Amino acid sequence: MNFTTDKNLHTIESKKVNGTGSEQNVEPWVATKMTKMQIFWMIFTFVFTLGPIRVLLFILIHAISLIFYRIMAIGVNESNSYGKFRSKLIEKWTNIGSRLSIATMGYYRIKIVNKENYVNWKKNRNERIIISNHSNQQDIEIILSLIATGFIAKSSVKNIPFIGSINTCLQGIYVDRSKKNTWIFDKIKLRATNKKLLPIAIFPEGTCTNNKSLLKFKVGAFSAGAPIQPLLIKYKAGFPLSFINLYFTVQNPWIIFLNLFTNIINHVEVTFMDPVQPTEEEKINPKLYLENVQKKYQEVSNWKVHNLGYRDMVKYMEEMKKVKKNN
Numbered sequence: 001m002n003f004t005t006d007k008n009l010h011t012i013e014s015k016k017v018n019g020t021g022s023e024q025n026v027e028p029w030v031a032t033k034m035t036k037m038q039i040f041w042m043i044f045t046f047v048f049t050l051g052p053i054r055v056l057l058f059i060l061i062h063a064i065s066l067i068f069y070r071i072m073a074i075g076v077n078e079s080n081s082y083g084k085f086r087s088k089l090i091e092k093w094t095n096i097g098s099r100l101s102i103a104t105m106g107y108y109r110i111k112i113v114n115k116e117n118y119v120n121w122k123k124n125r126n127e128r129i130i131i132s133n134h135s136n137q138q139d140i141e142i143i144l145s146l147i148a149t150g151f152i153a154k155s156s157v158k159n160i161p162f163i164g165s166i167n168t169c170l171q172g173i174y175v176d177r178s179k180k181n182t183w184i185f186d187k188i189k190l191r192a193t194n195k196k197l198l199p200i201a202i203f204p205e206g207t208c209t210n211n212k213s214l215l216k217f218k219v220g221a222f223s224a225g226a227p228i229q230p231l232l233i234k235y236k237a238g239f240p241l242s243f244i245n246l247y248f249t250v251q252n253p254w255i256i257f258l259n260l261f262t263n264i265i266n267h268v269e270v271t272f273m274d275p276v277q278p279t280e281e282e283k284i285n286p287k288l289y290l291e292n293v294q295k296k297y298q299e300v301s302n303w304k305v306h307n308l309g310y311r312d313m314v315k316y317m318e319e320m321k322k323v324k325k326n327n
């Protein structure tokens with residue numbers, strides 16, 4: 001896939017892939033640029049809302065988590081069970097620890113839409129595969145504060161301090177994005193069928209977007225033909241800066257980071273969409289299953305689905321850097 005190097009870089013050329021030479025929008029990653037004035041206010045506010053202290057608390061919570069999970073995980077790997085007692089303990093701390101962690105970013109309460117679906121999930125735990133749309137790192141802890149689950153992540157996540165080890169203890173699975181990962185279908189199937197293991201959460205778009213469009217789902221979550229619990233996460237910046245962007249945008253990582261820790265009040269809403277039970281046909285046809293679930297997301301968002309993925313995002317970021325240098 002080729003990027004056209006026009007000034008705005010809002011298009012991507014799919015010539016190499018399908019020979020059509022048609023251009024697609026790269027809306028999923030276009031940043032809503034902050035003005036210099038806004039950046040100034042953000043840094044100023046970050047200091048006055050005790051941002052640095054909240055960052056330290058954030059690190060402390062994860063250090064405690066890390067020790068806890070490391071002890072819990074002794075003798076356990078991603079495919080054997082923690083046992084009843086340890087599972088309960090892990091679930092409790094995962095919920096509480098993540099709550100504390102997101103509180104450092106100003107989320108004190110998670111508004112749950114369709115609460116009865118959440119209550120049912122807690123009671124029966126039938127859907128072992130959780131999917132959600134994805135726009136920032138905080139999505140992970142928002143989900144963890146409701147459901148103790150491992151995540152499917154790219155292999156580089158494994159080595160991120162704290163985060164990697166915690167996901168490993170939560171029986172997360174890592175994929176090497178430069179390779180075909182067909183082996184993962186068996187692992188997902190195991191997690192979908194064995195209730196003794198922790199559930200597995202997947203962001204089917206495969207990467208973050210900026211609250212403007214959906215990427216074509218990847219087949220992994222649907223490959224097992226198992227029931228799925230779909231989630232929808234929404235953010236709203238609160239106080240004092242309502243212009244803070246809590247969605248992933250391709251811009252300086254420091255700005256993204258500061259955005260998370262600047263406001264003392266932010267809002268988040270998690271919708272527990274109706275759990276999906278695949279039909280007999282969908283069970284043997286993951287592509288069909290995928291399309292039908294993707295449609296449900298399209299219905300609530302009214303967004304166009306882009307046939308783009310993680311690699312396109314990396315390319316897009318590289319091109320953005322080049323353009324910046326040349327200007």
Ligand SMILES: *[C@@H]1O[C@H](CO)[C@@H](O)[C@H](O)[C@H]1NC(C)=O
Nearest residue numbers: 211212235236237246247301
């Ligand atoms: C995300 O997009 C929805 C519309 O699709 C909009 O209502 C909402 O305000 C957006 N959120 C943010 C924080 O930009």
Ligand SMILES: *[C@@H]1O[C@H](CO)[C@@H](O)[C@H](O)[C@H]1NC(C)=O
Nearest residue numbers: 133134135211233234300301
């Ligand atoms: C998920 O989709 C909803 C509905 O379109 C949107 O409002 C929300 O911002 C998205 N959230 C994330 C985390 O991408």
